[in-house]
Amino acid sequence: MDPLFLPSIVALGGLGLFFGASLAFAAKKFAVQIDPKVEHILDILPSANCGACGQPGCSAYAEAVAAGTVPPNKCAPGGQKVVEQISEILGISGIDAEESRVAVVQCQGGKAEAVEKFIYEGVEDCRAAELIGGGHKACQYGCLGLGSCVKACPFDAMYMNENGLPVVIEDKCTACGICVSTCPRGIMKLIPRSQNVFLGCVSQDKLKAVKSVCKVGCFACKICTTPKVTPSQAIIMDENLPVIKDLKSEELYAAVDKCPSKSYVIRDKSKVPVKSEQ
Numbered sequence: 001m002d003p004l005f006l007p008s009i010v011a012l013g014g015l016g017l018f019f020g021a022s023l024a025f026a027a028k029k030f031a032v033q034i035d036p037k038v039e040h041i042l043d044i045l046p047s048a049n050c051g052a053c054g055q056p057g058c059s060a061y062a063e064a065v066a067a068g069t070v071p072p073n074k075c076a077p078g079g080q081k082v083v084e085q086i087s088e089i090l091g092i093s094g095i096d097a098e099e100s101r102v103a104v105v106q107c108q109g110g111k112a113e114a115v116e117k118f119i120y121e122g123v124e125d126c127r128a129a130e131l132i133g134g135g136h137k138a139c140q141y142g143c144l145g146l147g148s149c150v151k152a153c154p155f156d157a158m159y160m161n162e163n164g165l166p167v168v169i170e171d172k173c174t175a176c177g178i179c180v181s182t183c184p185r186g187i188m189k190l191i192p193r194s195q196n197v198f199l200g201c202v203s204q205d206k207l208k209a210v211k212s213v214c215k216v217g218c219f220a221c222k223i224c225t226t227p228k229v230t231p232s233q234a235i236i237m238d239e240n241l242p243v244i245k246d247l248k249s250e251e252l253y254a255a256v257d258k259c260p261s262k263s264y265v266i267r268d269k270s271k272v273p274v275k276s277e278q
């Protein structure tokens, strides 16, 4: 047997013991203490990591809530149930979830209504298409129809319809807002669920510039803002786009009726007051 064999084994064993003990000591000495409240809060969050709370993810939100720097009602997918569970962990009460919201598609110019200036054959991504000559839609504001919002939705709450427009499945939408931040054209928006009417157009153009590219684009005729249609000014003009000021006003249904370009959208037709229904 090599005379160095035994001393080598002893030396290696000693080194192993030394490094093992050092690592164990360092792990104990430098261990990061995790607040058990953070872990409990993290357990009840939906783990969507959607960022709707304004934090980079569920862990960061759990830490911020436990530290008391943000309120417990910022998790849109969690709703009232999560607010109550977090409040119990923190020993607080009286905080309600923020008003429930839902995503809407503010463009109705699909294949049948909107003109295309060229055939796009690139990557199926609206952000990529936007970079090619400002997109293939003749309307520089309209939905590009490649479904980036649909692909980004973590809750399978959207699909593309046959007309090339995204549709929100409202029952599944948690208002996480990922579709809003994904759309390069600002088409997706979160609105309160109590708001039944919204404008399905974001074009800043007017008259001929709109009519030449889309059959349903708002061309800033201002009819919906006239005293005859909205006497309490439930809708006002902001440059070339009408803005709904009174989200629950019944005057909005008159605007839907009178809009010559049919640019307004009713989310739930069963809620239309009988008098105003067409």
Ligand code: SF4
Pocket (backbone or CB within 6 Å): 102, 103, 152, 153, 154, 155, 156, 157, 158, 168, 172, 173, 174, 175, 176, 177, 178, 179, 180
């Ligand atoms: S539709 Fe938009 S807001 Fe709603 S769950 Fe999907 S990504 Fe979130």
Ligand code: SF4
Pocket (backbone or CB within 6 Å): 105, 126, 142, 143, 144, 145, 146, 147, 148, 149, 150, 166, 182, 183, 184, 185, 186, 187, 188
């Ligand atoms: S709403 Fe925006 S992201 Fe969605 S398909 Fe239209 S352009 Fe693309």
